[in-house]
Amino acid sequence: MTEGPRIGKDEWVARSGENIERHRLLNAADRVPGWARLVLFCLFVAAIPLVTDDGYVNVIVFDTLIFCLLAIGLNVVVGWGGLLDLGYIAFFGIGAYTYAILSSDKFDIHLTSPLVMVICVVFGALIGLLVGLPSWRLSGDYLAIVTLFVYQIFISIVTNGNDLFGVDLTGGVNGIANIDPFDLFGRGIPVSHEGIFNSNYIYLALGVFVVVFAALYLVNHSRIGRAWRALREDELAAELMGMPTDWLKLLAFAFGAAVASLTGGLFASLKVGVFPESFSLTLLITVYAMLILGGVGSQTGAVLGAVAVYVFLEALRDPDVSGWVFYIAIVLALLLVIRPRWMVAGVLAATVVFGFVVHALAGAIDDTWTTTASPEADSVTRFLDAWVVIPTSPGDSRTIAYVGLVALVLLATTVKGVWRWLALVPTLYLAAFVWENVMSEQPDVTRFVLLGAMLVGVMVTRPSGLLGERRVEIV
Amino acid sequence: MDYDKLFQTIVNAATLGSTYALIALGYTIVYGILKLLNFAHGDVFMVGAYVGLGVLTVFGGAIDPSISIWLVLCLMVLAAMAACAVLGVVIERFAYRPLRDAPRIAPLISALGVSFFLSYSVQLLFGANHRTYDTFNMAGGKLYEPALTIGSFSISWLRVIGIVSAVLLMLALWFLVDRTRTGKAMRATSIDRDAAAMMGIDIDRVIMFAFVLSGALAGAAGVLFALRTDLFPTMGFTPGLFAFTAAVIGGIGSIPGAMLGGFLLGTVEALTVTYVTDWIGIPVGLSNLVIFSLLIVFMLVRPQGILGRPDIKKV
Numbered sequence: 001m002t003e004g005p006r007i008g009k010d011e012w013v014a015r016s017g018e019n020i021e022r023h024r025l026l027n028a029a030d031r032v033p034g035w036a037r038l039v040l041f042c043l044f045v046a047a048i049p050l051v052t053d054d055g056y057v058n059v060i061v062f063d064t065l066i067f068c069l070l071a072i073g074l075n076v077v078v079g080w081g082g083l084l085d086l087g088y089i090a091f092f093g094i095g096a097y098t099y100a101i102l103s104s105d106k107f108d109i110h111l112t113s114p115l116v117m118v119i120c121v122v123f124g125a126l127i128g129l130l131v132g133l134p135s136w137r138l139s140g141d142y143l144a145i146v147t148l149f150v151y152q153i154f155i156s157i158v159t160n161g162n163d164l165f166g167v168d169l170t171g172g173v174n175g176i177a178n179i180d181p182f183d184l185f186g187r188g189i190p191v192s193h194e195g196i197f198n199s200n201y202i203y204l205a206l207g208v209f210v211v212v213f214a215a216l217y218l219v220n221h222s223r224i225g226r227a228w229r230a231l232r233e234d235e236l237a238a239e240l241m242g243m244p245t246d247w248l249k250l251l252a253f254a255f256g257a258a259v260a261s262l263t264g265g266l267f268a269s270l271k272v273g274v275f276p277e278s279f280s281l282t283l284l285i286t287v288y289a290m291l292i293l294g295g296v297g298s299q300t301g302a303v304l305g306a307v308a309v310y311v312f313l314e315a316l317r318d319p320d321v322s323g324w325v326f327y328i329a330i331v332l333a334l335l336l337v338i339r340p341r342w343m344v345a346g347v348l349a350a351t352v353v354f355g356f357v358v359h360a361l362a363g364a365i366d367d368t369w370t371t372t373a374s375p376e377a378d379s380v381t382r383f384l385d386a387w388v389v390i391p392t393s394p395g396d397s398r399t400i401a402y403v404g405l406v407a408l409v410l411l412a413t414t415v416k417g418v419w420r421w422l423a424l425v426p427t428l429y430l431a432a433f434v435w436e437n438v439m440s441e442q443p444d445v446t447r448f449v450l451l452g453a454m455l456v457g458v459m460v461t462r463p464s465g466l467l468g469e470r471r472v473e474i475v
Numbered sequence: 476m477d478y479d480k481l482f483q484t485i486v487n488a489a490t491l492g493s494t495y496a497l498i499a500l501g502y503t504i505v506y507g508i509l510k511l512l513n514f515a516h517g518d519v520f521m522v523g524a525y526v527g528l529g530v531l532t533v534f535g536g537a538i539d540p541s542i543s544i545w546l547v548l549c550l551m552v553l554a555a556m557a558a559c560a561v562l563g564v565v566i567e568r569f570a571y572r573p574l575r576d577a578p579r580i581a582p583l584i585s586a587l588g589v590s591f592f593l594s595y596s597v598q599l600l601f602g603a604n605h606r607t608y609d610t611f612n613m614a615g616g617k618l619y620e621p622a623l624t625i626g627s628f629s630i631s632w633l634r635v636i637g638i639v640s641a642v643l644l645m646l647a648l649w650f651l652v653d654r655t656r657t658g659k660a661m662r663a664t665s666i667d668r669d670a671a672a673m674m675g676i677d678i679d680r681v682i683m684f685a686f687v688l689s690g691a692l693a694g695a696a697g698v699l700f701a702l703r704t705d706l707f708p709t710m711g712f713t714p715g716l717f718a719f720t721a722a723v724i725g726g727i728g729s730i731p732g733a734m735l736g737g738f739l740l741g742t743v744e745a746l747t748v749t750y751v752t753d754w755i756g757i758p759v760g761l762s763n764l765v766i767f768s769l770l771i772v773f774m775l776v777r778p779q780g781i782l783g784r785p786d787i788k789k790v
Binding site: 078082084134137138140141142144145146148149150152153156157159160163281282285288289292296398399402406410413438439442445446448449451452453454455456459460463 | 570
């Protein structure tokens with residue numbers, strides 16, 4: 001149990017000097033003005049297509065910007081308004097479907113894209129107002145569950161939308177294909193140019209991002225933004241101060257929905273088609289993870305979280321680099337958690353020794369438990385094969401090892417002192433075993449397992465995220 | 476009037492309802508004590524179904540089990556209950572306890588993370604493809620033979636097992652909560668946690684016990700549910716959502732409320748799938764649309780549920 005506050009002395013205030021010292025780096029970053037940070041970010045993103053014309057990299061940059069937009073939109077509802085909205089992805093989907101219906105061969109409507117974008121924003125905001133209405137009567141968990149129902153309704157309409165009272169609106173499971181690319185008053189921007197991804201889409205997304213970011217920044221620093229924060233901290237107090245709390249909630253929903261819907265339109269303009277699976281719960285939780293990691297309530301945090309999480313997820317998907325990402329992430333996590341820092345080297349060395357011993361034992365007992373790399377393989381692979389036990393037929397040992405790893409990680413977080421060092425060594429080795437035998441075979445699943453674990457870990461150790469606004473509880 | 480169809484719908488409603496009631500009880504027990512919406516509960520239910528599959532495989536599968544198939548079924552339910560009780564306690568200890576005094580939104584997000592972690596872990600280990608207990612071949616198809624025949628109507632063994640074991644579990648739960656000292660401590664904690672702590676009740680133990688009960692019920696529900704459907708990593712989501720709603724409709728925190736809500740929701744779903752979609756003239760696939768719209772309206776009209784007390788806020 002933590003010690004409660006002492007009478008006549010505010011713990012948080014007493015430790016403020018220490019807090020300032022500890023976050024010197026973050027405070028230095030804080031002194032850089034907001035616009036300068038935004039300009040730096042934009043220059044960095046804009047430079048990427050100039051450096052490389054690799055289509056894969058450029059699509060990742062575009063998708064990252066889409067996620068940045070989604071994260072700062074969600075930040076309005078969750079971070080500033082303090083309303084848990086689990087139907088957020090439905091608005092993203094509504095925007096994408098609006099774009100797809102208004103500019104594709106589906107109904108043979110081809111409106112110019114800026115107009116469609118305006119329609120997306122207005123339509124999304126209207127639906128957002130409608131979905132926000134229950135917040136007048138419900139709060140907290142109840143509101144979360146109602147918004148989740150809204151998401152379910154959206155999904156069932158979209159998946160069964162090929163026969164809505166005899167009208168084929170959304171194409172059902174097959175979605176809507178052959179969507180027009182972004183069209184600027186009659187001049188279309190083709191998605192790819194001579195087989196190479198058209199980097200103009202990055203500039204387009206960047207432009208939208210800058211406009212939305214600046215607009216939300218201004219809103220946050222206006223009366224409305226201050227009122228939202230008051231609402232989040234204490235609804236009753238805000239109401240007593242004369243704030244129209246009902247309207248503020250609706251406004252937060254509408255802003256979030258409008259941003260998500262606009263992002264959906266942008267997303268649909270690049271992708272060839274929209275399908276119900278593109279708007280899964282996985283996407284919702286990914287966006288939440290981005291916001292949480294960056295820090296709820298901070299726009300810069302949301303952007304940083306989106307970039308970090310998306311790049312991490314994409315890197316794990318690439319079989320060439322995923323192993324590196326995994327092992328480097330482990331070492332970084334150790335560096336963050338372990339004090340004193342030099343112990344990290346000790347733990348790693350002990351793990352290496354432990355691994356060779358286990359490998360030798362396993363090889364001596366049964367030689368089908370280990371594999372030997374071919375001499376042509378690179379040195380890293382040869383080291384791993386001589387160190388990690390890789391059975392030729394893992395069978396049930398995969399499940400046992402996985403459950404054991406989870407148990408060991410949880411154990412290592414509870415024990416203290418010398419026991420923790422002792423627990424870490426087999427934990428790390430088992431992590432390597434699980435990675436080589438289970439995880440590396442299915443990177444697409446692994447990345448979401450790690451994301452879920454990270455979400456819990458961040459929540460438990462640092463609920464305010466990297467740059468989140470700290471709440472001061474006054475007792 | 477097609478009486479056969481009506482009868483089938485009623486039986487369907489009872490089977491669905493008993494599963495929903497079991498899961499809903501898990502939500503309501505935890506909510507009553509911690510005021511926490513345990514989003515990961517649906518995934519604990521899913522893990523229970525997979526534990527049942529594991530036990531079935533260990534004993535040689537549905538067609539040729541090494542011991543009596545009825546014994547295997549009992550073991551499946553018991554093993555799933557035990558494993559899910561442990562899982563519930565572990566989740567509470569590591570994902571919820573550190574956040575007990577944090578803002579309300581924090582444990583909710585942590586629960587989302589746990590839910591994500593569980594369903595993708597199962598997918599990692601057992602794949603995303605659908606599996607079954609192969610109940611068609613259990614004991615030579617005995618489970619699908621009628622157990623009870625009234626006139627021209629009959630109920631299969633499968634449904635009888637599902638309904639009877641759910642009712643037995645609910646009776647056991649009622650006994651635990653209403654007639655034992657631990658149950659008394661639980662009720663006291665759910666009324667006022669601080670006052671209960673001052674009376675010498677070990678709050679941590681009560682909360683742990685709540686997760687044991689909620690996990691065990693979810694595990695049993697998982698096996699009973701999977702007797703009738705497929706197993707896949709995201710199978711917990713929809714029943715979990717429905718069951719949570721059942722708990723809310725009955726009045727969250729109220730144990731009879733969760734049972735009532737479960738059966739009510741089972742009835743609504745069975746009726747919607749067979750009749751209502753037909754009346755409105757929409758495809759059966761859209762039955763979720765009707766159900767969720769009804770639920771939203773209900774929650775707006777009576778958020779405290781049928782048996783719940785309104786939440787009066789004092790300043």
